[in-house]
Amino acid sequence: MDPRTIRMTAPCSLRHRALAVRLVAEACRLVRGERSGDDLAAGYDVRDPFDVAVVSAFAEIYNNVALHACAGLVDPQIELAIAATPDGITVEMTDPGRRFDPESVRSPDLDALPEGGMGLHIARAMLDVVDYEPGPPNLWRLSKRRVAAVDPPVVATRTA
Amino acid sequence: MDPRTIRMTAPCSLRHRALAVRLVAEACRLVRGERSGDDLAAGYDVRDPFDVAVVSAFAEIYNNVALHACAGLVDPQIELAIAATPDGITVEMTDPGRRFDPESVRSPDLDALPEGGMGLHIARAMLDVVDYEPGPPNLWRLSKRRVAAVDPPVVATRTA
Amino acid sequence: MPIDFARADQGDTTNLRIAGTLDVLTAPGLASTIEQIVEERRPKVVVDLSGLDLIDSSGVAALVALYKRVRAVGGQVQVTGARDQPLAIFKLLRMDKVFLL
Amino acid sequence: MPIDFARADQGDTTNLRIAGTLDVLTAPGLASTIEQIVEERRPKVVVDLSGLDLIDSSGVAALVALYKRVRAVGGQVQVTGARDQPLAIFKLLRMDKVFLL
Numbered sequence: 156m157d158p159r160t161i162r163m164t165a166p167c168s169l170r171h172r173a174l175a176v177r178l179v180a181e182a183c184r185l186v187r188g189e190r191s192g193d194d195l196a197a198g199y200d201v202r203d204p205f206d207v208a209v210v211s212a213f214a215e216i217y218n219n220v221a222l223h224a225c226a227g228l229v230d231p232q233i234e235l236a237i238a239a240t241p242d243g244i245t246v247e248m249t250d251p252g253r254r255f256d257p258e259s260v261r262s263p264d265l266d267a268l269p270e271g272g273m274g275l276h277i278a279r280a281m282l283d284v285v286d287y288e289p290g291p292p293n294l295w296r297l298s299k300r301r302v303a304a305v306d307p308p309v310v311a312t313r314t315a
Numbered sequence: 316m317d318p319r320t321i322r323m324t325a326p327c328s329l330r331h332r333a334l335a336v337r338l339v340a341e342a343c344r345l346v347r348g349e350r351s352g353d354d355l356a357a358g359y360d361v362r363d364p365f366d367v368a369v370v371s372a373f374a375e376i377y378n379n380v381a382l383h384a385c386a387g388l389v390d391p392q393i394e395l396a397i398a399a400t401p402d403g404i405t406v407e408m409t410d411p412g413r414r415f416d417p418e419s420v421r422s423p424d425l426d427a428l429p430e431g432g433m434g435l436h437i438a439r440a441m442l443d444v445v446d447y448e449p450g451p452p453n454l455w456r457l458s459k460r461r462v463a464a465v466d467p468p469v470v471a472t473r474t475a
Numbered sequence: 476m477p478i479d480f481a482r483a484d485q486g487d488t489t490n491l492r493i494a495g496t497l498d499v500l501t502a503p504g505l506a507s508t509i510e511q512i513v514e515e516r517r518p519k520v521v522v523d524l525s526g527l528d529l530i531d532s533s534g535v536a537a538l539v540a541l542y543k544r545v546r547a548v549g550g551q552v553q554v555t556g557a558r559d560q561p562l563a564i565f566k567l568l569r570m571d572k573v574f575l576l
Numbered sequence: 577m578p579i580d581f582a583r584a585d586q587g588d589t590t591n592l593r594i595a596g597t598l599d600v601l602t603a604p605g606l607a608s609t610i611e612q613i614v615e616e617r618r619p620k621v622v623v624d625l626s627g628l629d630l631i632d633s634s635g636v637a638a639l640v641a642l643y644k645r646v647r648a649v650g651g652q653v654q655v656t657g658a659r660d661q662p663l664a665i666f667k668l669l670r671m672d673k674v675f676l677l
């Protein structure tokens with residue numbers, strides 16, 4: 156177990172969401188190498204595009220877990236394991252709830268101005284990795300690299 | 316293990332302090348019964364006297380643990396267990412660091428305008444309970460009731 | 476700031492200012508205001524999001540519902556002022572064009 | 577806002593505005609400014625804390641050091657504008673009277 160991993164266990168409900176979201180947001184600051192801990196009272200910065208992406212995606216996944224997976228359970232708890240390094244962030248979240256198949260969720264038809272079904276799409280678009288292993292406990296693995304690869308993909312070209 | 320307990324494990328350093336302090340601050344909002352999770356972007360509220368007391372005290376104890384107890388350790392980790400109920404909050408923090416005797420720390424002579432030695436005094440004055448059990452791991456138990464007892468103390472009166 | 480919204484009517488135009496966070500926890504608080512605006516068949520609704528700090532998919536859904544319903548009764552909706560995280564979400568969902576941001 | 581401070585001299589008076597958080601992480605950033613003010617033997621230092629949101633015992637220690645050192649070289653210090661958590665800490669440490677809050 157990496158001693159730098161940040162772990163949290165907390166009730167899985169919307170009421171407790173801020174505990175998890177704030178922890179993830181604070182971990183993003185560690186990724187960016189900002190000195191943490193010195194801005195408690197000030198406006199909370201979710202302006203940096205990296206933080207925007209990670210916090211937005213995580214909040215969608217958390218909402219789904221609280222609303223869909225853990226609905227009806229008595230005192231469900233989630234577990235978070237956050238690895239924040241200068242290269243990026245990985246958040247693993249386990250929940251004791253209903254399993255499901257994320258592959259069954261289609262991308263929304265954005266031209267139709269959907270009024271739902273956008274959560275997973277947002278998470279996938281914002282992150283590099285959105286993996287799910289059904290359980291119980293179910294495991295979400297969310298990950299984003301800090302610096303997007305700048306090398307263009309190698310494209311094999313053929314002359315026809 | 317109470318399923319409503321909020322637990323965190325994280326590196327014990329000043330750099331990681333905000334993770335712990337934010338979690339404690341967010342737990343204070345749960346004590347106050349505020350709906351949490353809906354003010355991520357806004358100014359962070361440490362105005363409520365209860366929150367002011369708990370966050371101020373916890374930050375002092377955390378600083379001491381990071382600076383005095385865990386100094387020199389390789390990858391020290393703290394563990395937090397937070398119980399937030401409408402009655403108040405209890406934060407237990409364990410650290411793998413040097414043990415010490417808090418009784419040996421005198422109250423500062425405030426009239427002398429001290430330039431140090433105020434941390435434990437602040438914590439004790441702000442909270443109802445500041446207990447310490449030497450380890451390892453060392454355990455701090457910090458607790459504050461939401462509503463101070465309103466009954467005046469029973470004073471035995473005697474006629475001289 | 477949880478959510479903070481204000482409606483002000485001026486002639487044919489209804490100005491709706493939404494500030495703070497619009498998400499699964501707070502969006503339900505907008506529902507009755509949206510309902511009223513639709514019932515009153517307001518011809519023009521201007522939604523000012525310059526004070527909005529955070530939105531999630533439930534918040535977007537609430538705005539889309541407002542947009543669709545007002546248009547369904549013949550009205551127009553214009554969304555202005557989105558910035559930061561909300562703007563990023565609208566762009567990702569390609570709603571910046573619909574909302575004329 | 578980590579810490580944010582500004583020094584402005586006007587005649588005999590040095591105005592020092594400290595905003596944000598003044599704590600074990602940020603207080604060291606003030607040290608050289610304090611050093612300078614003491615070296616220059618400024619006769620009057622007014623510390624404006626109206627923008628200060630949070631302080632801890634290390635932050636208090638930095639202000640006390642400023643106070644003592646300026647006075648040791650014959651100057652005066654006035655601390656103004658403390659509110660919320662910092663004011664609660666000053667009162668607890670009975671510094672509200674010294675600082676004339």
Ligand SMILES: Nc1ncnc2c1ncn2[C@@H]1O[C@H](COP(=O)(O)OP(=O)(O)O)[C@@H](O)[C@H]1O
Nearest residue numbers: 219220223224254255260271272273274275276
């Ligand atoms: N963690 C989960 N556990 C169970 N079902 C889920 C989970 N996440 C998503 N779902 C299902 O997938 C659907 C689509 O999810 P999503 O794309 O986030 O949109 P929305 O939550 O707005 O419906 C949900 O309506 C729900 O039925």
Ligand SMILES: Nc1ncnc2c1ncn2[C@@H]1O[C@H](COP(=O)(O)OP(=O)(O)O)[C@@H](O)[C@H]1O
Nearest residue numbers: 379380383384414415420431432433434435436
């Ligand atoms: N958790 C701890 N572990 C070891 N020593 C400690 C701890 N907390 C406090 N101390 C000791 O007690 C002293 C007084 O602590 P405190 O009242 O917080 O003031 P300060 O940290 O400003 O000196 C510290 O200087 C340190 O020597």
